[in-house]
Amino acid sequence: MLISLDMTGDDPIYLQLRNEIVLGIASRRLQGGEGLPSVRQLAEDLGINAMTVNKAYTLLKEQGFIEIDRRQGAKVRVSTEAAPHFPGRWQQQLALLIAEGLARGMEKGELMKTCEQLFEILNQGEKTQ
């Protein structure tokens, strides 16, 4: 999977990498059970430090998106066995985004349409830029 990082942006590298992988899983460009590059390999490919990659992997592991086996390396967790109970944080963040839309005078239909479109784009495995 192609991963692009913005080294000049505000978001830290490890977070960008984490997000890219989450987007990859959601769009099925990364299949469940699929192996991820080793931290050293990916670090070299991206031109960043291995510990930065490790930080992203650790985060993804803690959040239940991947599993890490010392033998086989990191691999994508199959979604069916993923943690069913979402962290309240997720819902809270979603509520805040919706509130921002509402506070700007967004209509319900408009918002739901946007959500649905974003879902479809991801679900069909297209690029999200």
Add this chain to the structure above:
Amino acid sequence: MLISLDMTGDDPIYLQLRNEIVLGIASRRLQGGEGLPSVRQLAEDLGINAMTVNKAYTLLKEQGFIEIDRRQGAKVRVSTEAAPHFPGRWQQQLALLIAEGLARGMEKGELMKTCEQLFEILNQGEKTQ
């Protein structure tokens, strides 16, 4: 409007305050055109520094949620005159949250239902915790 801050949490105070006000506007506990407390007044009420409040207000102003007049202080912007063009950042954040749901195996109906519920709760002006 009652504002509760978590001084021990990870989120900075100014951001919590900013978010609380956005939620207040979305749920109409803060009406369009309604005046907000002065930075000093609110700072004293919350037991924080005035510049921290100012930082939240400045952020809200930059994002188009409030207007600030030196004479009258800060007041909620009426949503009809709010910036119609959303920042791409918003959509990007929403896409990431949806991706997290998808990556955890969330169904489309489940996600849409969650969005709709959050919208309704806000739109009816109830507390969001």
Add this chain to the structure above:
DNA sequence: TACTTGTATTATAGTTAGTAATACAACCGA
């Protein structure tokens, strides 16, 4: 045995975030 895996440790440099104290210009009402 040689090489791979993730990970822990330590160090370091740079940057940013967060809060605070203070002072100032603009404005308002009495």
Add this chain to the structure above:
DNA sequence: TCGGTTGTATTACTAACTATAATACAAGTA
């Protein structure tokens, strides 16, 4: 004009974060 209000610019300081680097280690594989 006089006090008191408003937002805000400036400055300062501490703490935390970010990224990198150099090692080192335990565990597993071929």
